[in-house]
Structures are given as C-alpha cells and as structure tokens.
Amino acid sequence: MEFSLIRKALFLSLLIPTVSNAQYTDVINSNRPGRAVSAYAVGKNVVQAEVGLFYEQQDDSDLNFDSNIFGTDIALRYGLLFEQLEIVYEGSFISQSIDFAGLAPDQTLTDFTRNRIGAKYLVFDPFKNPEANKPNLYSWRANNKFQWKNLIPAVSLYGGATFTLGDNPFYLGDPNISYRGAVATQSRLSPRFVLISNIAYDRIGTDFPEWNIAVSVTHAFRNPKWSVFFEGQGIESDRRSDLLVRTGLAYLFHENFQADFHLGSNFKDSPSRLFAVAGLSYRLDFHKDVLIPIDQQSSGKNGKIRRNSSKKKRKKQKRKKKDDIDF
Template identity: 30%
Template sequence: MIKKLLILFVFCSILTTNAQYTPVINSNKPGFSESPYSVGSGVYQFETSIFYRKMNATPTFSNPEALGLNLFFRTSFISEKLEVNFNTSLQRDKIAFKNIFESSYNKTGLSQFSLGAKYLIYAPKYDDKSKEIRSWKKRHSFDWKRWIPHIGVSAGINIGSFLTDYHERGGFSPKVGILLQNEFSDKLNVITNLHYDYIGTDFSQLSYIVTGTYNFNDYWSGFAEIQGIFEEYEKKTNIGAGAAYLFSENLQFNASLRANLQQDEIGIYSSLGVSYRLNRHKDDFVEIDEFGNKIEEEKPVKYDENRNFFGRMFSKVGKLFSKKEKRKVDLDNDSGNGELLNEKPKRERQGSLVDMIVKEDKKQKKKTAKEERKAAKKAKKKAEKEARRKEKERLKLEKQIKKEEEKEAKRKEKERLKLEKEIKKLEEEIKKEEQQEKEKEKEKEDN
C-alpha cells in the first residue's frame, strides 16, 4: 500500500514534484544543501542529527573536535511556495591554542542559532515521456529542458548573542542564498546552493554546495556532496557521502561520513540522524468538469483591457476632454409633458496656490530630513567599518610584531647555543694541547 507513495521520495534535499507538498517526507538531511521547495502548508517537520567532528589543531585558535546535536525545524504557511525554518546546534567543543606549545580546554553551549525563510520563484515543466506512443526514440530520449533548474531564494538572520565565545561571530548578522535543483530523471537529482553568510561582520563567508542524490529503490537512497567555504584568511572544503532509509511516509533515518580539509589538515565528520513530520496538510477543493479540467470563473473583460498601454492612456485622456451629458427631467405640471435637458457638469474649485506651495514645502522638508538621516546613518556605518578595519590591522600588526620577536628570540638562542658549543670545543683543544706539552716535558726529563 505504501509502496505507491514511496516512489515520490528523494533523499537529502529533495525528491519533489512540481507541487510543494509531497505524500512522503521530504528531508534535507543528512546533506548540508537545501531544496528550493518548501515542505507544504500544514506540515511541521523536525530534522535532527547527532554529529562528531575531529581533526588536528591548527594555529593559533581552532576547534579540532566537536560532539553535538543539530535541530532543523521547517514549516510552511500563507503560501505553498514559502517556507519558514529554524536551525540550531548544541555541542561540546574542544578549543585548542597552538603556537610553540599546544593547550586546549572544553566548552559546551550553542554553536548555531538562526531563523530563515525560502521561496520558490521558478519551477520548469518537463515533458511527460510516458504519453509518447508514436516514437520509441522520443519516448526514451533525454529531455534537455531538465538542465533548466528549479530556482529558489533564501534569506535569514544569524543570532550570535547567546552562543559560545568561539561561535559568536558578531551577534546579529543577515544571510542570503540561491537554491537550485535539477531533476535529470525520476531517480537522479542535483542540488546546487550559493550562500553569503554573516554579512556585515568580520567573519563573512561565501560558500557553495553541490549535492547529487540517487534513489536505489522506494526505500533506500544515497548521496555524494562537496562543500566549499571561503573566508577572508582561509578556505575549508567538505567532501562526503551517505544514505537514507524511508521507514514510513513521515519518518526517515539517515547517516553520513565526510572528510574535512582545512589549512593542510584532514579531519573526519560523521552523523546519524532522524527526520519526522507532523502532517496536517489539507488540499484545497477544486471544481472540475466532466473531462477532469479545472473550472475557472470567467472575468468580465472591459473594452480598454484589450488595448495596449498607449491605447488605454489615450482613451482615458480622451474621456477627460469629451463632453459629458447629464440628463435631467423637467416635469411641467401644467402641460403634463416631460422635457429632457442637457447640463454640463460643474467643476469643483481647486485649492489656493498658497496651500499648494505649503504642501510642496512640507513634502520637500520631509524628503530632505529623510535624506539627511540616511546620509548620517551611512556615514556612521562607514565610520564603524573604518574603525573595525583599523582595529583589525592593529591586531594583525601586533601579531606580526610578536611573531618577529619570537623569531628573533629563537635566532639569538640558537646563536648562543652555537657559541657555547664553540667555546666548549676550544677549551677541550686547549686542554689537549696542555696535556701534550706536559707529556713532552716528561719525556725530556726522562731522557
């Protein structure tokens, strides 16, 4: 019974049809990418995973090891194309400092907290090859329109005020993204995400994710994924693969294994997760005719609507200057005849010139004040940005000076040790010469 429903399932970020709602759960896990499609109205979906990450420490501060729990909540309302989501992670981090010596400490807390939304702006339509009965070649040929992706946009805000010190990243910061999906067949899907995160902070980053998903059968699916993160001073790369199992139409289990590449170090990332949805979706009632076509109400079409823009404009201008007749019935009780009279409508008196000038002056003052506030806000933002830049340069210079001092201290220590070694060697040579002279004097005395 459920088998017919499960054929719609797609792992990790998507198996969807052109509708937003699907009969089976549509989870983004265990991949990092997001589908441009929403879960559908009336659906409340929870995607959780336990993850573990480990790699060697890198200079100077780093987070080489972490164990945590991630929660991603998704729902949709107002529109089938709009989704609202919430993402957070609670983890235990190992914070390491590596310079000449290496030290570390553990800290537990929230590492991520963000609110976001995404909206599907374009969904291409593909040809139904199953209806092609005249040509075997056309029926089994590739539909090149499948290279046209489904397109969605996402936006959100990162809230770092109550995260741990290592993950705070400047408090509140916006993020935006472009979500693409190509359905090359009923089994193969490719998702591409482009993100700009932590905008306006010193930790802003650009990233991309490319995920390929393949359905082996109605229950099992696998994926392969690559992610690149570009920050100001470093680049991170994640390469991984995993699988998902559809237990029921509302429950999915998944697992993944990844390799992390950062500053010439290679680490591992593994996760086990479960996705569950509360399905309260209700389809809208659609009235159809005897042939199964949707019945739509016909809107009354005005004559002007069939014209183009200039036609409608000239029609309205012409109506302003045309003579409007107003019929008035004048009943003469004596004659008993009614006479029709045409009267020209009276124009209302316009406001005085002074009122118009005062109104325009208020409007101009309001516009000027708005521009001044905008300029002041822009100048303040520019000054803050310049201050952050100078502080960043100062810290960088201090770091460089400290590094040079440490390097000079190492050089001097090396020279001191070398000099001590040479002095010691010279002393041994002197002792050896003295010993030889004593032996010669003793030989002379013996002779």
C-alpha cells in the same frame, strides 16, 4: 590563494549532476543528509523536524592542537500560508575538547555554532505545468532517458538572520545579529537523479562575511526506500576557506519518517576534519489539498478547466442537436 576554493566549488557544480520532490508530496521531503537544501518547501501546514548527532575529529598542524567535537544539528520547518513558502529554524550546538599537547592548557568550548531563523520562497517551478511534464505511456525509454529540459531548475530565494547569544567562543567579535541570503536550485535529471545547488552569502554585517556553495547529488535505488548521496561544499572568506565532501545513505521507514547516515572530510590540514553524522527526519502532515470549483478554474494550458467552459460546452451541444433536427 593560487586557486580559490570557491572556483573549485563552482567547477564541481558544473561536473556533478541529487532525488527530491516538488512542493508537497506524499513522502517526506527532507534536506538531510548533507548541507545542501532543496528548492522546494515542505508544503502548506506541514510541520517537520530534522535532527542529527555528529562526531568530528579536528586536528590543526599549524596551531599544534587536536580536538574532539560532539554535537547536534536541528532544523524545524513549517509550510506557512502558501505551498511555496516555508519558515525554518536551524541550530547546531557542540562541545569541543581541545588538547594542545602540553604547550598550553586544554580547553573545552561549548555553545551554538549555528542559531538561525529564516524563510524560503519558491519563485520558479519548471514542473508546475503537469501537461508539459506528464509521462509517456508508450515508452519506458522516453521517461527515463536524459532530457535537456530537465536541466532547467526550480529556483527559491532564502533570507535569514543568525543570532549570537552571550559570549559565544565561536563568534568572537561578531554582532548579536548577522544575516544570510541564499539561492537554491534543483533540477531533476531523471526519475532517479536530481541536482541541487546552493549559493549563499553568509555572516553579513560581521567583519568576515563568507561565501558558501554546496552541490549535492542523490540517487534513488530500484528499492525506493534507499538512496545514496554525494556532496561537495566550498567555503571562502578572509576568516577561513575550506572544501568538504560528504557521502552517505538515507532510508525511508514510511512516508513521514526517514533515517540517514553519512561521513565527510575536508582537504586541508589547518585544520583537518573527519566527521560522521546520523540523523532522523519526521513530519506531522496537516496538509489539505484545495479543491477549486469547476466554474472558478482557469488556464486550460495546465490541465484546469477554463472559466465558463462547461457553459460553452452545453451551448455547443444544443446547437449540434438543433442542426441534427434541421437536417
């Protein structure tokens, strides 16, 4: 291959500057639309469902067939034990009708193209320290201009397993279980722009493991209920290589409910792909903030009160009163 698709995707990741949230937020934190996933978890005790319906037209000039695909995507996410941890199920189920133009009998293939369970953990959060990231109350420009420190990304690690059930026509020859490892990064470039990138090594344990890279950019409009995104995705293995782009909109109905729509295509004709996707995201919010007693808080650098600091303050006040009396 003259210029590998992975190199193209890496090049795009350097050029393309998506809007997202840090840990638990008052507004739903959805990975839709698109394929790139946030570095952040949904938040402890949050249950979230992200569902999509899609149509794809897929034509292959080399194999002389046209096909129509109808399917559904689903992701079920749950914040478990810690704010940084979530477990997630991801599934895609499709029905593909293939027309060989009389050269062979037509076929209809129906099964899972994705059936995966995994866990994601946030290992680094540059916004964890509120003192270092508090807004400037005196300058709008200071809060909205580009700052180099915003390029420092949040980083999470993902590990999961894909399960192949029965004689799946989309995974012929694959074992019943294969594995996936991934790194997700996320940088807030400004209050309205965030960059998300994913690098994954997928289908580990099969004859055709593959690299998968996705970079997504989202811009929130002045009306924050609306946002637009652009995404590039590269896939490379001995089985297939492809480069896809997606763009679309998301609308926030209320803090727990979002709708989205996007279109996408690839850049090759073996096969060529053109698809449209509509989706919904909804969460059940059982999150509770943990209130730490003052005498148990520590680390004054992040805005918390040091252990015994109130006791020290009282002693200081007593000494000051004694000095005043002596004077």
